[in-house]
Amino acid sequence: MDKEKVYKLIKDYDIGMMTNVNESGKLVSHPMTRQGDIEDDVLWFFSERDSEKTTELKKNNSVNISFSGDDYISVSGTVEIVDDVETKKDLWSKANKTFFDGGPEDDQVILLKVNIDSVEYWTSNNILKNAFEFAKGMATDKDPDLGENDALEI
Template sequence: MATHEQLNQEAIKTVNDLIKDIEVAMFTTVSEGKLVSRPLQTQEADFDGTLWFLTLKDTVKYEEIQQNPNVNIAYAGKSYVSVSGTAEFSEDMERKKEYWSPVFDKLLETTVDDPNVVLIKVTAETAEYWEAGKPMKMAKKFVKKLTTDESLGGDNELNKTVDFDSSN
């Protein structure tokens, strides 16, 4: 029987495989009780349980995360992945330099050494994914749902939820 740690590593690998080719995610924060999403480019090439983003301190999202660090990151591509977690800010200059590209000079209208530049580190708590890259399998499931009493909801072979909390 697999240990929790082995299952956790499998889940991390699965999520990594599903999001590795999706550069831009929808980053959702909580603002005055409402959910607000905006596109952000994921900076870490390999998902290891954390996700990294660059932003500026003088933005609304920075204030929203300070007020409520609970966030959701949604990826859409050949599959769909929703990662829920907790955000925190990092001033790690080496990591900023590693993630910085000349595009950010223009896009953010600043340079990497600007003290307004900050990293957002999201520690994943759960992820839910749908393997949309299997259209025939999905079509069969929908036809079966339409013609029987079978449910599509919950954890089935097309939709999985994984928990990254190692204390369980």
């Protein structure tokens, strides 16, 4: 599998579910908006410095981010907390003001830099074709064509 192909799939999705380990050792997920392009095997997200999520990530920085729609993408990696005003300004968009009133210069606004370790994806033909293929697989001994699945270690 080609890394650029996978990153192109991810670029179709702005919002993913970030899963991390909480204080009790349980998995928790948060909807997160991806910021900027994917460069140097990194995904960027804004967060709040004093949020529960940020506190949890300081103790265990392993995460999984899942993107879904027509395709399904699972990204595993580790988080670094970044508090660089210039990087925040570079990644800032007007949409972020909805969640962060103070803008990129606000001391409470930080970045979560996800260093990608691995990616797995499942491409989907479309929901109607998949339903047909699934039914065909149930009714016959033929394997259904439900798209492509592959994994990549970064």
